[in-house]
Amino acid sequence: MKEPLIVCDRLCVELGGAKVLDGLSLSVHEGDFLAVLGPNGGGKTTLLKVILGLVKPSSGSVTVFGKEPGRASGRIGYVPQRLDFDRTFPISAMEVVLMGRLACKRLLQRYGREDRQKALEALETTGLTALAGRRIGALSGGELQRVLIARALAGEPELLLLDEPTASVDPEMKTTIYDLLDQLKKSHTIVLVTHDTGTIGRHVSRIACLNCTLDMHEPGSTLGRSALDSLYGYPVDVVEHRAPRSHETHPDHRHA
Numbered sequence: 001m002k003e004p005l006i007v008c009d010r011l012c013v014e015l016g017g018a019k020v021l022d023g024l025s026l027s028v029h030e031g032d033f034l035a036v037l038g039p040n041g042g043g044k045t046t047l048l049k050v051i052l053g054l055v056k057p058s059s060g061s062v063t064v065f066g067k068e069p070g071r072a073s074g075r076i077g078y079v080p081q082r083l084d085f086d087r088t089f090p091i092s093a094m095e096v097v098l099m100g101r102l103a104c105k106r107l108l109q110r111y112g113r114e115d116r117q118k119a120l121e122a123l124e125t126t127g128l129t130a131l132a133g134r135r136i137g138a139l140s141g142g143e144l145q146r147v148l149i150a151r152a153l154a155g156e157p158e159l160l161l162l163d164e165p166t167a168s169v170d171p172e173m174k175t176t177i178y179d180l181l182d183q184l185k186k187s188h189t190i191v192l193v194t195h196d197t198g199t200i201g202r203h204v205s206r207i208a209c210l211n212c213t214l215d216m217h218e219p220g221s222t223l224g225r226s227a228l229d230s231l232y233g234y235p236v237d238v239v240e241h242r243a244p245r246s247h248e249t250h251p252d253h254r255h256a
């Protein structure tokens, strides 16, 4: 069996003197589509940042592609929760997507034909070809979210980390983004942070519940209303989880 892409072993993270992640163990294998659910402040973004090498563990270990986090960043596409620069900045969707090529380039090296080709392909995959030249300030929230996904794809990653890509979009755009992720999961390993408890199970192969500690919810187990209520601390929708990846061997399963 292949080495997992991500291995966290008894990972602890402290930030500002408080424990944010406590004793978290997790393996993500090639082809997984893992959803990470949990309440605000539960440590989901921190986990993604640890995987990216942006936050250091206080104890425990993490490897990504068998290396220390940060050493394999060229193989990871990251879609942050928010735009990481000013939206009024006068650049086009294409220029934002091209930034996804920076990890493939040497310092101060200019974009070449291949970079533009990969950026155009990413725009096409995300359905944004017609908006390539539009200023980012003139994009809708959903279009901008897809630009960020396209930027991640432009770097030709094997692993995609997405932090709440559907957080501020309407139901129709949410469906568009999940359709896109359903397409991308055929060729990428995906870790998705989300609060879409009602629908996420239809799309992912595994679910992790994170609130400082991590509870792995493997296919075949039950994630019912009381488990979710206790994770979030208030009533939430039950997760339906009935559509594992076609290549997986486990049988059909549901949580409710």
Ligand SMILES: Nc1ncnc2c1ncn2[C@@H]1O[C@H](COP(=O)(O)OP(=O)(O)OP(=O)(O)O)[C@@H](O)[C@H]1O
Residues within 6 Å of the ligand: 015, 016, 020, 038, 039, 040, 041, 042, 043, 044, 045, 046, 047
């Ligand atoms: N640099 C930091 N210094 C101190 N505390 C931090 C820092 N970054 C995050 N935290 C705290 O760590 C906790 C976890 O934050 P994190 O952003 O990982 O949560 P989250 O699960 O992604 O939340 P949300 O769903 O609201 O995005 C929060 O209490 C947050 O305030």
